[in-house]
Amino acid sequence: MTQPLKGASVALIGAGNMGLAMLEGWASEGLAGDDVVIVEPNPSQRLSELCASRGFALTTQPAAGAARDAVILAIKPQALEAGALSAEPFVGAGSVVVSILAGKRIADIAARLPAAKAVVRAMPNTPAAIGRGMTGAFASPETTEGQRALADALLKASGQVEWVASEALIDAVTAVSGSGPAYVFYLVECLAAAGAEAGLPKDLAERLARATIEGAGELLYRQPGTSAETLRQRVTSPGGTTAAALGVLMAEDGLAPLMARAVAAAKKRAGELSG
Known part of the structure; x- marks a missing residue:
């Protein structure tokens, strides 16, 4: 298992095609059981089977929960409001929130999740489904080295990761590798x-x-x-x-x-x- 993932607790908000691809990558890295909780209102059969086999907690609606080391927002950009409500119970002062919402800036995420201090904006692409994805990422200044390492490990479970020096570059990453x-x-x-x-x-x-x-x-x-x-x-x-x-x-x-x-x-x- 990639070292930063060992013992990590993760909440995945949204498990459509991209969220599921990431989840499968984490499972291949050894995460199981209470390591991961998923909130997905319309779970696919593939998702349900993976959760059953790995022991992941799957819920279809917002639920109470404890703060997690990482909270991944893998929803569509237009679903940010609802996704933030689902994520809120899992976000604590020590959590790193990783958003893969195209176009949504760190400020947009922080405004919906005020408890979040560390936010990573990332843009993966669909080859993540076969472990050959390419993700561009940027971390807010409040993100610690350990939180960035955790986000990096979570994203690398489904492919390569390139960190950019400015959030402004993420839109260009989206245009090149995301799309x-x-x-x-x-x-x-x-x-x-x-x-x-x-x-x-x-x-x-x-x-x-x-x-x-x-x-x-x-x-x-x-x-x-x-x-x-x-x-x-x-x-x-x-x-x-x-x-x-x-x-x-x-x-x-x-x-x-x-x-x-x-x-x-x-x-x-x-x-x-x-x-």
Whole structure:
């Protein structure tokens, strides 16, 4: 078990797709029984089965409880008011509150949970469901080294964690890695559609596109010291087919400005969700 998690007490407020992925990560790190209490009004069968097998306490409505070392807010941003009511019984002066609510700032959390002194704002992404998530995080100045270590261990149970120097950067993290998996999935859709338009049977084009993105992602993962630019250059022969395609993608009005606009739109929306 990751050392900071040993003996830690955790309250998870919300256990939808992301909350459940985090919970499964904690279970794999050895948390069980009274270590974790979950408040989830609409528990899935998978959640109920996990709680039964690990002995976690699961309740569907706000309930009385003792302060916990960490309180994780894994609800949707628009559910902050109700989520804060569920979290309040578990928040004490020594608790670290970890919020994964897109757009909701530390000040928004502190206003709803005045007992919270230490607040971590984090943004994971959906690959956390397979232990390959990427989370950006920022801790309030009141967060102690031990509380940050606990938050780090809880977030790392489902993937990698990068700590940023300013809360203002979390909206950009949200736009890049938080929303990023959807961009990749859409790339698969577009590549498959282009393959079908080029004459391939639709199902074959979909298989080719999916396997290509999977393999390229795994290649990036297995060669962390090699930049994406270098990997691209290795598969691009001068005057070849790949170079012809990249001439379109790397044109002045190609993929780079389009992606910049997409990330800017996501970042803007994250800012609009605050309050």
